[in-house]
Amino acid sequence: MWPFPMYGAAPWPAGVLVTLTAVCAVLAFRAEQARDRSGGIGRPAGRMGWPVVAGLVGAAAYGSVPALLLALHNSTGGGGYVVTLPELEPGGLFPAALLMAGLLATVLLPSARAPRRWVLPAVAAVTGELLEWTYWLTYPSAGRGSTLLNVMVGCVSVPVLAVFACAALRWPASERPVRLAAADVPSSARWALLLPAVVVMTGDLLGLDLWQSASPGTGITLAVVDYLVGLALLGAVVVGLVRWPRAAAALAALGLVGIGVYDIAQSGFGQSLGVVQKFGSPRGPTPLLPLETAHHASVLGGIQGTVLLTLGLWLLPVTVLPHARRMLGRDPDPALTRRVRELSETRAEAVGSAAAELRRIERDLHDGAQGRLVTIGMNLRVAEEMIHSDPHEAAALVVEARVASAAALEELRGLIRGMHPPMLADRGLGEAVRALALDLPLPCGTEIDLPERLADPLESACYFAVAEVVTNAVRHASAHELRIRMARADRVLRIEVVDDGVGGADPARGTGLAGVERRLAAFDGVLAVSSPPGGPTIVAMEVPCA
Amino acid sequence: MRIVVAEDLFLLREGLVRLLKARGFEIAAATDSAPGLLGALLDCRPDLAIVDIRLPPTHTDDGLRAALTARERIPGLPILLLSQYVEQIYAEELLADQSGGVGYLLKDRVFSDDQFVDVIRTVAAGGTVMDPEVVTKLLGRRGRGDREPLSRLTERERQVIELMAEGRSNSAIANRLFISEKAVSKHSTSIFAKLQLAPSDDDNRRVLAVLAYLMSAPGDGRTPPSH
Structure with missing residues (x-):
C-alpha cells in the first residue's frame, strides 16, 4: 500500500509521509499562484502544474486512508496484520518518491539556474533509495523481503546517486539565464508527475520493479541482476522522457488511466457493482487474509485505482486529447498555431514599422529638401525678375539658391543613408558594415566572412541591427573599442558586436535593443545580450539565411 | 585636354x-x-x-x-x-x-x-x-586614440593637414587660411616631423603620404578589401 506496505506497525511512517506530501502540495500550490501572478497564465504548458497540485492533494488524501484504516484496526483490536497487497500497488514507493522529489526540487529551487534535465530523476532516485532504506531499517523484523543485500545496495546506491544529484545541481546545463520557476516549472512538474507513471507502467508491464526487494532465497546473483535490470529500465525511461517528452507524457496519462481501471477491476470494487470478478494476482497468490481485512484491502485497491484513474483522466486533456484532436483534424497543430501567431505578430510589426518609416521620410522630405527646393524656386524667380534691374542683388539670390540646393542635397544624402545605405546596395552587408565601422568615432575592428550576398531585405535588416547596436555602444557604453564579427555558417548568419564599455545593457529596458530584436524577429532571427555590470557587452545575433 | x-x-x-x-x-x-x-x-x-x-x-x-x-x-x-x-x-x-x-x-x-x-x-x-568629407572622416578615424601622434598636432596644423589631404598646394592652403605660404611650409614641416613622415617638396607625393598615413590605422584588424 502506498507508500509503505504496512505490516501491523505503528501508523506514524505513513502519517509522516502523508504530511510531507501535503506540505509539498501546499508549496506547489503557492508556487503555482506566484507564477500566475507574474503573468505566466493561459499558456497550455502553464496548466500542467495544477494537475500536479491536485495529484499531490489526492495522493495525500489517498495515503491517509491506510493510515486511518491502520489506526482503526489497531483500535478495534483487529490484530496487527492490516493490509498489504503488492499486486495492487502501482509501484507505491517509487512514484511517491519521485512525485515528492520532483515537486520539492521544483518548489525549493525556484531561483536556481536551469539544471540539467536529469536532475529531477537523480533527486528522485536518491529520495527513493533513502525511503527504501529507511523502510528496511524501520521494519527490520517485519521485512519479509529484507535481506542484507537490500541494505547494502541502499548503502552503496544512496551516496552514489546523491553525488550524481549534487553534480547535476552544481553544474547547470548552460549559462542561459533561465530560471526554473519562470521557464521550467511546468516541465519539471510534468516530469515529476509523469516520470513515475511511466516507470511504474513499464515496470509493471515487464514484471520488474526497481524498488521491489528480491524475495528471500532468490539468490544474490539474481537479486543483483534484478536490481541492475531495474536500474537500466529506469535509465531507458529517463532517456525516453528526455528524447520524447510529449510521447512519454501521453503514454503516462494513458497508463494511469489503464492502471486505475485495472486496479478498480482487480480490487473487486466492481464486484459490488456486479460487473467484474476479482482477478488473481500476476505476482503470485494473494496472501491469505482475514475476510474483513481482505474486504478493506479491496476497497483500498479500489480507492487507489480511482485516484489513479482520476489523475489519468485529468492529464488526458493536456496530453493525449490534443494529439487525438489534431490527428482527427479537429485542432490545428500547436506548433503551427504558434508559428502563425509569431508570423502575424512580426508581420504586423514589420508593416507598422515600414509605415512609420515612410511617415518619417515623408516628414523629413517635406520639412527639408522640399522646403529648400521651394525656396530655391522662389529665389530664382525673383532673381529672374531682377536680373536686369538689379543684377547685383540677382547674383546674390542665385548664390543663395545654390547654397540651398547644396543643403538640400546634403539632407537627401542623409535621408538615403537612413533608408538604404549606398554601400549596402553597392557591395552588400559585409562591406557596408566595414564602412560603418570605419565611420565610427571609436576604433572598431571587423572580422567579416561573407563570401556571398544575401537577400536584400535580410541584408538591410542585419545592417540596421548592427548599426543600432553599434550606436548604442558608442552612445551609452563609454567604450574605447568595438569589435564586429560576422560569419555565415550552416545557413545561419551570426553577428557579434563586442564592446569594452561599462556593460549593463538590457533589452528589456530602453527601446534600442528591443527594436533590434523585433527587426530580426521578422526574419526568425534572435538576439542575445550578455552585459554584466562593468562590461564587456556582447550582443550576439543569429539570423537564418537559406 | x-x-x-x-x-x-x-x-x-x-x-x-x-x-x-x-x-x-x-x-x-x-x-x-x-x-x-x-x-x-x-x-x-x-x-x-x-x-x-x-x-x-x-x-x-x-x-x-x-x-x-x-x-x-x-x-x-x-x-x-x-x-x-x-x-x-x-x-x-x-x-x-x-x-x-x-x-x-x-x-x-x-x-x-x-x-x-x-x-x-x-x-x-x-x-x-x-573630397573634404573623405578627409574629415579619415581624420576622425585617426584621431580616436589619445596617444595618436595626430592628437599632438596644433589646431592650425590640423587645418593645414586637412587641406593638404584634400590635395591642395601650399599656395592654395595659404590663401584659404589667410596665412603666408612660408607659414604653411613651416606647418607642414612640423606636421611631417610629428607624424614621422619623410618630408617632400612634391605636392602630390606629400598628399599621398598624408593619405596613406591617415588610412593605415594601426591595430585596426580590418580585413583587406575583397576587390
Whole structure:
C-alpha cells in the first residue's frame, strides 16, 4: 500500500509521509499562484502544474486512508496484520518518491539556474533509495523481503546517486539565464508527475520493479541482476522522457488511466457493482487474509485505482486529447498555431514599422529638401525678375539658391543613408558594415566572412541591427573599442558586436535593443545580450539565411 | 585636354559636358554605362576620365570598377570619381596603387565650377584630390586614440593637414587660411616631423603620404578589401 506496505506497525511512517506530501502540495500550490501572478497564465504548458497540485492533494488524501484504516484496526483490536497487497500497488514507493522529489526540487529551487534535465530523476532516485532504506531499517523484523543485500545496495546506491544529484545541481546545463520557476516549472512538474507513471507502467508491464526487494532465497546473483535490470529500465525511461517528452507524457496519462481501471477491476470494487470478478494476482497468490481485512484491502485497491484513474483522466486533456484532436483534424497543430501567431505578430510589426518609416521620410522630405527646393524656386524667380534691374542683388539670390540646393542635397544624402545605405546596395552587408565601422568615432575592428550576398531585405535588416547596436555602444557604453564579427555558417548568419564599455545593457529596458530584436524577429532571427555590470557587452545575433 | 565623361543621368551628363566645353576642355566621349566607359577609356586614351561611381548595368559601383580596370591597363590614367556619397572604402581602393592622378569628389562640388576646374587640372596633371568629407572622416578615424601622434598636432596644423589631404598646394592652403605660404611650409614641416613622415617638396607625393598615413590605422584588424 502506498507508500509503505504496512505490516501491523505503528501508523506514524505513513502519517509522516502523508504530511510531507501535503506540505509539498501546499508549496506547489503557492508556487503555482506566484507564477500566475507574474503573468505566466493561459499558456497550455502553464496548466500542467495544477494537475500536479491536485495529484499531490489526492495522493495525500489517498495515503491517509491506510493510515486511518491502520489506526482503526489497531483500535478495534483487529490484530496487527492490516493490509498489504503488492499486486495492487502501482509501484507505491517509487512514484511517491519521485512525485515528492520532483515537486520539492521544483518548489525549493525556484531561483536556481536551469539544471540539467536529469536532475529531477537523480533527486528522485536518491529520495527513493533513502525511503527504501529507511523502510528496511524501520521494519527490520517485519521485512519479509529484507535481506542484507537490500541494505547494502541502499548503502552503496544512496551516496552514489546523491553525488550524481549534487553534480547535476552544481553544474547547470548552460549559462542561459533561465530560471526554473519562470521557464521550467511546468516541465519539471510534468516530469515529476509523469516520470513515475511511466516507470511504474513499464515496470509493471515487464514484471520488474526497481524498488521491489528480491524475495528471500532468490539468490544474490539474481537479486543483483534484478536490481541492475531495474536500474537500466529506469535509465531507458529517463532517456525516453528526455528524447520524447510529449510521447512519454501521453503514454503516462494513458497508463494511469489503464492502471486505475485495472486496479478498480482487480480490487473487486466492481464486484459490488456486479460487473467484474476479482482477478488473481500476476505476482503470485494473494496472501491469505482475514475476510474483513481482505474486504478493506479491496476497497483500498479500489480507492487507489480511482485516484489513479482520476489523475489519468485529468492529464488526458493536456496530453493525449490534443494529439487525438489534431490527428482527427479537429485542432490545428500547436506548433503551427504558434508559428502563425509569431508570423502575424512580426508581420504586423514589420508593416507598422515600414509605415512609420515612410511617415518619417515623408516628414523629413517635406520639412527639408522640399522646403529648400521651394525656396530655391522662389529665389530664382525673383532673381529672374531682377536680373536686369538689379543684377547685383540677382547674383546674390542665385548664390543663395545654390547654397540651398547644396543643403538640400546634403539632407537627401542623409535621408538615403537612413533608408538604404549606398554601400549596402553597392557591395552588400559585409562591406557596408566595414564602412560603418570605419565611420565610427571609436576604433572598431571587423572580422567579416561573407563570401556571398544575401537577400536584400535580410541584408538591410542585419545592417540596421548592427548599426543600432553599434550606436548604442558608442552612445551609452563609454567604450574605447568595438569589435564586429560576422560569419555565415550552416545557413545561419551570426553577428557579434563586442564592446569594452561599462556593460549593463538590457533589452528589456530602453527601446534600442528591443527594436533590434523585433527587426530580426521578422526574419526568425534572435538576439542575445550578455552585459554584466562593468562590461564587456556582447550582443550576439543569429539570423537564418537559406 | 581630352576628357571622357561617364554619367548615367542625362541632364547631369549634358550639364557636365556643357560646363567642361565652356571651360575649353575637349570631350572625347560621354557615356552612360560602365562597359561604355571602359571601351571609351581604352579607345580614346583621354587625359582624364570623370566617372560616376554608380553606373549601369548593375547600378552599384560599376563606374569605380570600370575605372580601376582601365587604370590597370593604362597605368596612371587620371580618374576623377564623382558620387552622391563618399565612402572611405572607395577612397582606399582608388588610392591603393599610390601613383596619384586620382580624385574623389561629391557631385555637389561641381557647383563651384572654378574649384571644379582646378581639381580637373590637378588630377589630370597626376595630382591627388580628396573630397573634404573623405578627409574629415579619415581624420576622425585617426584621431580616436589619445596617444595618436595626430592628437599632438596644433589646431592650425590640423587645418593645414586637412587641406593638404584634400590635395591642395601650399599656395592654395595659404590663401584659404589667410596665412603666408612660408607659414604653411613651416606647418607642414612640423606636421611631417610629428607624424614621422619623410618630408617632400612634391605636392602630390606629400598628399599621398598624408593619405596613406591617415588610412593605415594601426591595430585596426580590418580585413583587406575583397576587390
